[in-house]
Amino acid sequence: MHQRHRVEFKYPCLRAFLGSPPDAPARVWDEGRRDSPRVGHPSSLHPPPFLVVLLQDELDELRSRVKAWETRVWRPYPWRVNPSPYRVMIAQFLLRRTTRTAVARKYPSLIAKYPNVYALARASTEELEEELRDIGLYRVRARQLKAAAQYIVVHHGGVVPNTWHELLEVPGLGPYGAGAVLSFGYGIRAPVVDSNSGRVIARLAGLNKPKLKVLLEIAWLLVPEEGHDVFNYGMVDLGAYVCTPRGPRCSQCPVSELCAHYGHPVLPSLLVRLPLGSSVGDQRGRGSERYGDG
Ligand code: SF4
Numbered sequence: 001m002h003q004r005h006r007v008e009f010k011y012p013c014l015r016a017f018l019g020s021p022p023d024a025p026a027r028v029w030d031e032g033r034r035d036s037p038r039v040g041h042p043s044s045l046h047p048p049p050f051l052v053v054l055l056q057d058e059l060d061e062l063r064s065r066v067k068a069w070e071t072r073v074w075r076p077y078p079w080r081v082n083p084s085p086y087r088v089m090i091a092q093f094l095l096r097r098t099t100r101t102a103v104a105r106k107y108p109s110l111i112a113k114y115p116n117v118y119a120l121a122r123a124s125t126e127e128l129e130e131e132l133r134d135i136g137l138y139r140v141r142a143r144q145l146k147a148a149a150q151y152i153v154v155h156h157g158g159v160v161p162n163t164w165h166e167l168l169e170v171p172g173l174g175p176y177g178a179g180a181v182l183s184f185g186y187g188i189r190a191p192v193v194d195s196n197s198g199r200v201i202a203r204l205a206g207l208n209k210p211k212l213k214v215l216l217e218i219a220w221l222l223v224p225e226e227g228h229d230v231f232n233y234g235m236v237d238l239g240a241y242v243c244t245p246r247g248p249r250c251s252q253c254p255v256s257e258l259c260a261h262y263g264h265p266v267l268p269s270l271l272v273r274l275p276l277g278s279s280v281g282d283q284r285g286r287g288s289e290r291y292g293d294g
Helices: 056-073 085-094 100-113 117-122 125-135 138-156 164-169 174-186 195-205 212-222 228-242
Strands: 004-007 015-019 051-055 270-273
Touching: 056 212, 056 228, 085 100, 085 138, 085 174, 100 125, 117 138, 125 138, 138 164, 164 174, 174 212, 174 228, 195 212, 195 228, 212 228
Parallel strands: 015 051
Antiparallel strands: 004 015, 051 270
């Protein structure tokens, strides 16, 4: 029996269906004619402003391909080894607009000096600036780290919170950091959308410069319950190593057969329908870097 599951999202502009062929609407909205739904199909009578259609099998395929690829390329950066919510949170602040190599050099000594939220909250801003000087943006980072630590001490008794909404309240952390703390630090399913994984999602879906909230909605849909951390590392690493801002190496990509950007514009993987007149697909070689950090 074919089943179709409708998933409600908090953003009314986005609706999603998980289904299985042959009755999933994706089969009707295909053939690269996303701006022209087939006449007579119910969806063409009342086209939703935004629709994501996924077939369950293809969603499973996407997840397993990303996870399998990640298990081959995973690198033991210091924040990935023995991760704790605190350690993950610190890494997310440092990784913004800074290379992993540079952060990897600084991270161990920073964690050794400030091993927990209390130690970080007690540090003076000047001391933190000095500590962070050699990886750049040290004034901003020092203020952000201290503000986040003080907030957690005051509002959460020094324990990094473990819910999406509480984490979003932590100054400077944002959805990227919140997802990372949950998935990598607490082992709780959540998406990790930085500039790398966001770019992968956008290209998979054939979206041009989507807003962060749209990427987050899709990411929530994609991230699996089991192995969400591996999947999230995989999406971030895909964006870092393969699906780069310019010149993505699609021939080496584990999900190319499921990717709208690569030339599978609708099926067999993931279909995103935008409002009529919106720009979709055909953005080869161009990224969507106006969100996230990386
Ligand atoms: S096929 Fe190409 S564009 Fe698509 S996710 Fe892979 S590298 Fe990125």
